[in-house]
Each structure stands twice: as structure tokens, then as C-alpha cells.
Amino acid sequence: MHKLVIGNVPRGKDYFGQKVLIKNLWRKLEKDNILLTAPRRFGKTGAMYCLADNPQKFFEPVILNVEPITSPSNFIVELTAKLYKKSSFRKKIVSLWNKKKYFFSFLRDSISNIDIGGLKIELRKHTEIVQNWESYGEELLSLLSTNTPRLLLIIDEFPIMINHIAKNDIKEAEKLLRWFRSIRIASETQTRFVVGGSINLVSTLNKLNLVDTINDLFVQKVNVFSxxxxxxxxxxxxxxxxxxxxxxxxxxxxxxxxxxxxxxxxxxxxxxxxxxxxxxxxxxxxxxxxxxxxxxxxxxxxxLSGATSITFQHYRSRIDQYYFDLDGDAAKSILNFLSQTSHSVKKETLYQIFLRKTNLSPDNKSYDNFSDLMARLENDFYLKEIKQKYSFFSRVLQLWWKNNYGYQEVY
Structure with a gap:
């Protein structure tokens, strides 16, 4: 029987009720790469660890959390270090630097002793990986593309990393996305990828006009319990x-x-x-x-009101982080309004709130912007839509929002 896990990722028997999801993921991985999407605390990371802890035959999973990463070169450094710690891949990784005498000797002689932090320092100090991350990354994943067992690369919080990189340099973010797509669709590769995130990658890239960089991924949502x-x-x-x-x-x-x-x-x-x-x-x-x-x-x-209610705060703070400028203000006003209602609300009514909050004119462009925002709120599990009417996806979240923000002015 499972135990309740509140702070950490539920693993093993504690990851409850998602056998069908895991079975479907393995089935899709036979031929496809996967974009696994869900808000925080829906069980996305638990699903990733379930794949990593119980791999199907011929797969060697490596899981990488990239939330803190702010540049493509750091992504390749983190990836290289993580792969190096797996004995199945180490020999091929060492061969990348066999022409660099010092670093090759360092890797060869440090197989069991070096920690990941130390390896990352050496990679930055004694290689050109920071300056030439594309070529190093391509060669690395090309070497492992026909490895036995097959590499299953599981990358958590990928959208947040892309968001960080885009804030610093939008061109670098695009370069990484296009490079990563070319790696995934390479005809000779046997590697499979599971990319996950607790913010919506599709809507993030739509704002950057880069949705085409992930059109090869099969989108799998992690849903609530039945x-x-x-x-x-x-x-x-x-x-x-x-x-x-x-x-x-x-x-x-x-x-x-x-x-x-x-x-x-x-x-x-x-x-x-x-x-x-x-x-x-x-x-x-x-x-x-x-x-x-x-x-x-x-x-x-x-x-709803006590110490446990802090659980919901990230739903609010996430809007401040990832819904930019007028979108964020409009989203909060719409959610404030919906938190006070006991029934679903027509899309047109919410459009009027959007117009007042953004000071936009009622035309095709503003309606398209509004529709994009509503789709994003739905994809991020704030809202649900039935027959052009909207309400909160979660009753608990609606009551919490009403207690904490429902008093704020909508317009």
C-alpha cells in the first residue's frame, strides 16, 4: 500500500493510480518522443521517475531537471556530466576528448571518484564546450544514438529553462530549440526523449513564434484522478x-x-x-x-485558510512569472471574477473584462489575443471550458482564490 508523500516526489508504490498513463508512455516511446505536460503537483515528475526507476528492456533512462539552467552551453554541460555518471555511456563520452591529453587523462583516471559538480567545473575549464555547445552536443548525442542499451533522456522543466534562456537572448533560445529538434528527428538515432514541464510549452513557444520546433513531439497530458x-x-x-x-x-x-x-x-x-x-x-x-x-x-x-493553504500560492505566483505584461493583469482579473461566481460564465462576458483591463479595442486582433489567453489558462489547468462557458478547473483552487483575491477589483 502507498504512503502519503507531500514534499518529495512519490516513487514506487507511493506513485498511485497512474498505471494506464505509464503503460501508454512506454507504448508511445516505441516510435515517438513525448512532451509530458501538467501543472506542478499533478504527478508529472512522479511519472518521469516511474519511467526511470522501472525501465523497459533495452532502455537506459537518464533524468535531468533543467529548471535552473539559463544558457544552452550550461544545458550541454549538465547533460554531459549526467550521462558521464552512467557506466553504460561513460566510455563513449570519454572518447569525445581523446585528442585533448589533459582532459582525456582526467576523465580516464577519475571514473569512480569525481562528483558531478567537479566534472562540470573541469568541462568548463578545459574544453570549448561553452563556446561550441552545438557541435559538442551534436557529437555527444550522435555517439550515443546507436548505443545499447538505448538512451532514454528524460528532461524535466524544459519550458522553464527555455523561458530563462529567452529572457536573456531570444536568438540563443531559438538556436537551442532548433538544434534539439534536429537531434530528436535524426534518422539514425535510437535515442528517445521525454520532455516535461509544469508551464505550458506550446503557449510559451507560440508567443515566440517557435511552435514548429516541437511539432515532432507527441503531447501527453497528466490528468487528475478519475x-x-x-x-x-x-x-x-x-x-x-x-x-x-x-x-x-x-x-x-x-x-x-x-x-x-x-x-x-x-x-x-x-x-x-x-x-x-x-x-x-x-x-x-x-x-x-x-x-x-x-x-x-x-x-x-x-x-483554504490555514498553514496548508500555502500549497496554492504557486498558482498565483506562476501568473506573475510567466504571463507577461497585460496578459498577466487580464488573467488575474478574469480569475478574480470567476472565483466569485457559482456558475460558468460566457466567453463574451470574460472578453469584456479582458478589453477593459487591457484598454484594447474590440476587433479581430484583440479577440484573437483574448482567445489565446483563455486557451493558455485552460491548458495550464486554471480553467475548464464547456460550450463557450468557463469556470475554474478545480473547486478547491476557486475557493482559495476567492478567499485570497476575490475581493480585488476586476477592472
Whole structure:
């Protein structure tokens, strides 16, 4: 049975309810490369580690988090260092520098001793990788393209890295994207790529007119739990906890349904946070029987308003980080407005909010800009759209947003 994992990435048995997703990912990797997309805390990184921890035959996974990287050369340095630490690839990587006597000797003699940090320092100091990252990267991945076992390169937070690079130098970002696409589609390569991100890569590149650089990737969203899976998750979570002595707690179907009604869309992480708050409340107050009143109190006082509510703050701060200029202001106004409604709202009504906030005229261009913004909010799991009407994707997020920002002026 799984254990609740709140701060770290759930792995092994703790990565719950995504067997179908993992099966589909392996099936697609037979022929395709994948763009794995989901907001933070949906289970995207957990899926990546599931691939890395349990590789299918003939694959050797390497996982790389590139969120802090701000230049293409640093990307190649990080990639080289990470691959070098894998014994399956080390010999070929060492051969890249066999004409550079000092560095070749350094790599050959440091196989088991050097850490990744030390290797990255040596790469920057004794090679031209910083100046010639394209050629080094191409040669590196070309050498590994027919390796046995096959390289499965899993890159997490790729859109954030591209965003960082684009802020510094848009031409360098484009160069990296086009180089990386050429590597992925090379006819002779046996390497497979899983690229992931918690901000939407498609909408990020659309703003830069660079969507064509990822049109070879199969887009796979990580979705919320189904209601059935969410119910199983709740029951197993409680069944795994000892409430008093050696007595395990069994939660009723009625209480499971009540929890699911409160949270709305069962986002795995938010559901785990809520269940953890319930269990902590039980233990701290020595409660042997949980009731609807207990659950509702925890939901309102802890999840929405208490210490646990900090969980939602990144949804707000992400708009300030990645929705630029008037888009960010308009997005916040639209979300403020929707947080105060108990029903879905027509697209035209939200368009009027967009126009007032941006001071744009009602014409085809402004409507296209508005439609792009709404698509982005939908792709980033803030909103859902049914028949040209919009509402919050998550009931919990809507209530939290209303508590914290619903009072702000919309216009």
C-alpha cells in the first residue's frame, strides 16, 4: 500500500493510480518522443521517475531537471556530466576528448571518484564546450544514438529553462530549440526523449513564434484522478493508518463521497494534502471516529485558510512569472471574477473584462489575443471550458482564490 508523500516526489508504490498513463508512455516511446505536460503537483515528475526507476528492456533512462539552467552551453554541460555518471555511456563520452591529453587523462583516471559538480567545473575549464555547445552536443548525442542499451533522456522543466534562456537572448533560445529538434528527428538515432514541464510549452513557444520546433513531439497530458481512482486512493490512505493501538481505520463510502465533493477535481497532490491534514487532526486530537463536521472544519480552516493553504500560492505566483505584461493583469482579473461566481460564465462576458483591463479595442486582433489567453489558462489547468462557458478547473483552487483575491477589483 502507498504512503502519503507531500514534499518529495512519490516513487514506487507511493506513485498511485497512474498505471494506464505509464503503460501508454512506454507504448508511445516505441516510435515517438513525448512532451509530458501538467501543472506542478499533478504527478508529472512522479511519472518521469516511474519511467526511470522501472525501465523497459533495452532502455537506459537518464533524468535531468533543467529548471535552473539559463544558457544552452550550461544545458550541454549538465547533460554531459549526467550521462558521464552512467557506466553504460561513460566510455563513449570519454572518447569525445581523446585528442585533448589533459582532459582525456582526467576523465580516464577519475571514473569512480569525481562528483558531478567537479566534472562540470573541469568541462568548463578545459574544453570549448561553452563556446561550441552545438557541435559538442551534436557529437555527444550522435555517439550515443546507436548505443545499447538505448538512451532514454528524460528532461524535466524544459519550458522553464527555455523561458530563462529567452529572457536573456531570444536568438540563443531559438538556436537551442532548433538544434534539439534536429537531434530528436535524426534518422539514425535510437535515442528517445521525454520532455516535461509544469508551464505550458506550446503557449510559451507560440508567443515566440517557435511552435514548429516541437511539432515532432507527441503531447501527453497528466490528468487528475478519475473519481474511482480517487476513491481508492482515499480508502487505501486511511486503511494504511493505525488510529488507536493496532486498530486500522476504515472510511465509509459516504465520507469518501463527501471528501470528493469538497475538493472537486481530484488533483492527486491536493487530495494528498487534504488527507494528510485530516490524519494529522485525528492524531493531534485523539479522534477515533471521523465525521463530516470534522472534515468540513479541516477543509475550511486548514486547507483554504490555514498553514496548508500555502500549497496554492504557486498558482498565483506562476501568473506573475510567466504571463507577461497585460496578459498577466487580464488573467488575474478574469480569475478574480470567476472565483466569485457559482456558475460558468460566457466567453463574451470574460472578453469584456479582458478589453477593459487591457484598454484594447474590440476587433479581430484583440479577440484573437483574448482567445489565446483563455486557451493558455485552460491548458495550464486554471480553467475548464464547456460550450463557450468557463469556470475554474478545480473547486478547491476557486475557493482559495476567492478567499485570497476575490475581493480585488476586476477592472
Amino acid at each position: 473519481r474511482k481512482t480517487a476513491g481508492q486512493f482515499i480508502k487505501e490512505t486511511f486503511a494504511n493508518e493505525i488510529i488507536s493501538g493496532n486498530q486500522k481505520f476504515k472510511i465509509s463510502d459516504e465520507l469518501v463521497d463527501f471528501i470528493l465533493e469538497l475538493v472537486g477535481a481530484p488533483i492527486p497532490y491536493l487530495l494528498a494534502v487534504f488527507l494528510n491534514a485530516i490524519l494529522e487532526h485525528q492524531q493531534e486530537n485523539n479522534i477515533k471516529k471521523i465525521t463530516k463536521d470534522n472534515i468540513l472544519k479541516i477543509f475550511e480552516e486548514d486547507l
